[in-house]
Amino acid sequence: MQPLGLYRPGSSVLHRAGAGVKLISLFVLALAASVPPPSIWLLGGLSVLVVTLYLLAGLGFRELARQILMIRWLILLVTVTGLLFLPLDVALANVTRMTLVIVLAGLVTLTTRTSALLDAFEVALSPLRFAGINPQRISLVLALSIRTVPVIAGFAQQLRDAQRSRGGRVSIRAFVVPLLVLSLRHSDDLADALIARGAD
Amino acid sequence: MSTREIVLNGVSVDYGNRLALENVSTRLDAHRIAVIGANGSGKSTFARLLNGLEAPTSGSLSVHGLDPVRQGKQLRRHVGFVFTNPDAQIVMPTVAEDVAFSLRGRGLSKSEIAGRVASVLAQNGLGDHADAPAHTLSGGQKQLLALCSVLVGEPDLLVADEPTTLLDAANTRRIADLFSALEQQIVLVTHNLRLAERCDIALRFDGGRLVEQGDPVDVVGRYEREFA
Ligand SMILES: Nc1ncnc2c1ncn2[C@@H]1O[C@H](COP(=O)(O)OP(=O)(O)O)[C@@H](O)[C@H]1O
Numbered sequence: 199m200q201p202l203g204l205y206r207p208g209s210s211v212l213h214r215a216g217a218g219v220k221l222i223s224l225f226v227l228a229l230a231a232s233v234p235p236p237s238i239w240l241l242g243g244l245s246v247l248v249v250t251l252y253l254l255a256g257l258g259f260r261e262l263a264r265q266i267l268m269i270r271w272l273i274l275l276v277t278v279t280g281l282l283f284l285p286l287d288v289a290l291a292n293v294t295r296m297t298l299v300i301v302l303a304g305l306v307t308l309t310t311r312t313s314a315l316l317d318a319f320e321v322a323l324s325p326l327r328f329a330g331i332n333p334q335r336i337s338l339v340l341a342l343s344i345r346t347v348p349v350i351a352g353f354a355q356q357l358r359d360a361q362r363s364r365g366g367r368v369s370i371r372a373f374v375v376p377l378l379v380l381s382l383r384h385s386d387d388l389a390d391a392l393i394a395r396g397a398d
Numbered sequence: 399m400s401t402r403e404i405v406l407n408g409v410s411v412d413y414g415n416r417l418a419l420e421n422v423s424t425r426l427d428a429h430r431i432a433v434i435g436a437n438g439s440g441k442s443t444f445a446r447l448l449n450g451l452e453a454p455t456s457g458s459l460s461v462h463g464l465d466p467v468r469q470g471k472q473l474r475r476h477v478g479f480v481f482t483n484p485d486a487q488i489v490m491p492t493v494a495e496d497v498a499f500s501l502r503g504r505g506l507s508k509s510e511i512a513g514r515v516a517s518v519l520a521q522n523g524l525g526d527h528a529d530a531p532a533h534t535l536s537g538g539q540k541q542l543l544a545l546c547s548v549l550v551g552e553p554d555l556l557v558a559d560e561p562t563t564l565l566d567a568a569n570t571r572r573i574a575d576l577f578s579a580l581e582q583q584i585v586l587v588t589h590n591l592r593l594a595e596r597c598d599i600a601l602r603f604d605g606g607r608l609v610e611q612g613d614p615v616d617v618v619g620r621y622e623r624e625f626a
């Protein structure tokens with residue numbers, strides 16, 4: 199359960215390409231997938247491109263399938279609502295577009311170190327300096343968020359295990375309150391660590 | 399930074415309802431300094447004073463010639479701090495990135511940073527995990543990573559607050575051996591009395607007071623006998 203920070207080391211062209219180039223390409227391809235009126239040729243072509251890129255990155259069909267499987271509920275939801283309110287072809291086009299963009303974004307995170315992505319964000323955000331916003335701060339916050347997801351997930355797991363081992367029913371209140379307490383204590387500790395590590 | 403002296407003059411820390419430290423005075427220049435005492439005796443407060451995470455309510459202190467309160471930022475470049483729970487001090491998503499984080503803002507080139515990171519990870523048995531997400535490491539590996547992230551900054555003083563409390567025997571041993579090999583001055587807060595005995599001097603806190611300071615084997619011996 200971690201969207202980012204899932205870098206797969208490798209030496210493919212995609213791994214070696216700069217993070218900025220990849221982010222811009224992602225942006226352009228996302229526009230290409232969503233702005234023009236959908237056609238079999240456009241979406242089919244993009245699908246072929248996506249498959250090719252996954253193979254080029256040495257990730258293969260397996261990883262591609264895994265990425266699609268990860269968003270299966272989202273795909274289901276969008277398909278069902280689409281079929282309810284839209285003509286069949288439009289509904290299918292929408293799902294295909296969305297899947298293409300998400301899978302492409304996944305490709306970027308799979309082939310780019312988080313630190314390189316954050317550096318690229320910093321560069322992209324640097325015009326904001328004039329507005330008094332510190333891009334380094336923003337990228338630090340992003341990094342911390344990515345890092346914190348598995349930590350909080352670990353707390354949740356601990357609490358579930360503790361409740362189960364005491365044989366009790368899993369009660370929401372007996373879950374949310376301690377989870378909040380653990381998370382707040384964690385944020386205190388994290389703040390200390392950031393100061394100790396010279397990030398203040 | 400030629401001195402490796404830690405000096406406290408009548409330091410008290412008051413948390414409002416109770417004194418966490420009470421009138422502590424000492425002068426320390428030993429290489430490895432153990433800090434022992436019961437839960438709540440003030441050990442962590444003492445440790446946190448040393449890099450300015452806590453400020454004295456009264457009294458004064460200096461660490462390697464610097465005032466942790468007024469010169470905290472400068473001091474923290476020379477003082478590495480290892481916490482009990484490594485999960486809270488690993489701030490970047492992957493192993494190498496976390497170590498590199500410690501070298502931010504030091505004006506080093508990318509390749510210099512990469513080189514230093516790789517070498518500290520290799521020295522501490524994490525060389526194969528450089529690109530691993532931090533959350534996939536074991537508890538012992540996480541503490542090793544936390545230590546790598548501190549050591550890469552080449553601190554003159556290492557303060558560790560119960561760094562082995564969450565570790566099993568094998569990992570405790572690994573961390574202990576690592577500490578023994580370090581040239582830096584170390585302040586080691588620990589409940590592991592065997593580790594304390596391996597230090598050059600031991601301090602014992604009780605109810606916020608520094609009640610004993612001396613040869614670790616003696617200090618630990620008397621502490622143990624009190625509960626025998
Ligand atoms: N942030 C705080 N606020 C209030 N009281 C605190 C705080 N931190 C520590 N204390 C209290 O100060 C005393 C010393 O704590 P501490 O230095 O953490 O002891 P030790 O590390 O030896 O267990 C304890 O009684 C503790 O409850």
Ligand SMILES: [Mg+2]
Binds near residue numbers: 441443559
């Ligand atoms: Mg403590």
